[in-house]
Amino acid sequence: MYSEKDFVASTFNLVQSAQFSWEAPSNIALVKYWGKIDNELDFQGNKASQIPANPSISFTLNNCKTITSLSFEQKSSTEDFSFDFYFEGQKKEDFKPKIQKFFERIEVFCPYLKNYHITIESENTFPHSSGIASSASGMAALAMNVMSLEKALNPEMSDDYFFKKASFLARLGSGSACRSVKGEVVIWGHHKDTSDSSNLYGIDFVESHEKFKNFQDTILLVDKGEKQVSSTVGHNLMYNHPFANQRFVQAQDNLTAIKEILKNGDVDSFIKLVESEALTLHAMMMTSMPYFILMKPNTLEIINKIWKFRTETAIPVCFTLDAGANVHVLYPENVKEKVLQFIQNELVAYCQNGQYICDQIGNGANQLK
Structure with missing residues (x-):
């Protein structure tokens, strides 16, 4: 199991530019997550973000997904985050505060982000106003692209670490997003009868019977x-x-x-x-x-x-x-x-x-x- 400290990127070599594209699906919880732990502190002694009060398990979906591309261009100033956001081809300033908050939450784990101007282009395969929450798929797709950059800066990274940290980062954007990274069935949250379960990220449940396939x-x-x-x-x-x-x-x-x-x-x-x-x-x-x-x-x-x-x-x-x-x-x-x-x-x-x-x-x- 990984701790928060394990997800702090301390070794990386900057690249001049990079571009990645990921698609990430929505998910539907079978056992529901409702309520957060209010008094837990992170490894820095600050109030922890998005810690579930109870564990959940979900089916990962296939067709309802967000497709997101990130372009990174190295810049001279590293004081602030610098990014533009486009949704379905249109620049969307009203989406930027949520992404700014996400970047602020993950800064300690991804300190390289302030070295880049980031262009984010995103779209959904389902109508944005359809009443289907897009935060899970959107934040999962964003986290996957961030981790692709980190992998480029640290090529020795293992696949297990890549996906666990991606789920960890996605959670900091939207709790249920951590269940949209990997697996058909995903458990998130500390569960008394699941030894490798964690409040920090989702884990694959790989023991489903054939009846629940497809x-x-x-x-x-x-x-x-x-x-x-x-x-x-x-x-x-x-x-x-x-x-x-x-x-x-x-x-x-x-x-x-x-x-x-x-x-x-x-x-x-x-x-x-x-x-x-x-x-x-x-x-x-x-x-x-x-x-x-x-x-x-x-x-x-x-x-x-x-x-x-x-x-x-x-x-x-x-x-x-x-x-x-x-x-x-x-x-x-x-x-x-x-x-x-x-x-x-x-x-x-x-x-x-x-x-x-x-x-x-x-x-x-x-x-x-």
Whole structure:
């Protein structure tokens, strides 16, 4: 296992210029991360960033991804970060504060960045305003490019270190981004029954049964608008939540359970646990103070339709939810045709403008030539 100190780049030889391109996917949590540790300090004695209060496990997606290129040109002044950001070909000044904050968080680990002017060009394979969070895929793609530069400055770096540090850096931009770097199924956060688990980065879970290979995720776009309560605010409301401690214990137990479910190929138990986790996440929102609801009436209509369809057909299809109104419909590849027909016949009517996205399990970030 790596510590924070291990990720401080202390040996590197600057290059004049470099350019890299990576694509990184979104992910969907099966056991949800909700709430951060408030009182943990990093190795410098400062408040630690993005430390999860409970562990999580996610499916990495394949089609919903961010494609990002970074160009580095060495500059004379090293006082400040220097970068331009382009999204889908347009210069975007309003995106820059988040990237500036990310660079400030990772500066101690990547001190070479201030030696370069950086040009960032990014685009999504899914509509930016679709209601699908792009922070995970976006920050993961950004971290992969930063690590490609570091690898160029230190060619002796091992692949294991490369991917662990990339996940570590991505986490400092967006917590769940650390689960979008490598692997079909990723665990993030210290878990009592997973010896190499870490709060600092995600790790591969490689023991999934064949039944969970090529699992499908059709994302029903119920509401593409901006959430009335951001995930950051929602996480913070867990600090004094009356049920927080019980929830954190439940997540530990559910992660233990789902590891066995994924190993054994028990799809029925998978359905029960994943749906319960989704509803628990939203229950935490509804019982915080102040309380809030991110589900929409059409979210509930879809859930009830899925339950009815599963009862009547015995087809193993279930739902999960992120911190929003959209519904992720999960099912094995061998029932894809029947489920897609069901979605088109009965669920599309509850999607905004009839929109949905077909996706499936993927392998994580990929470098582009």
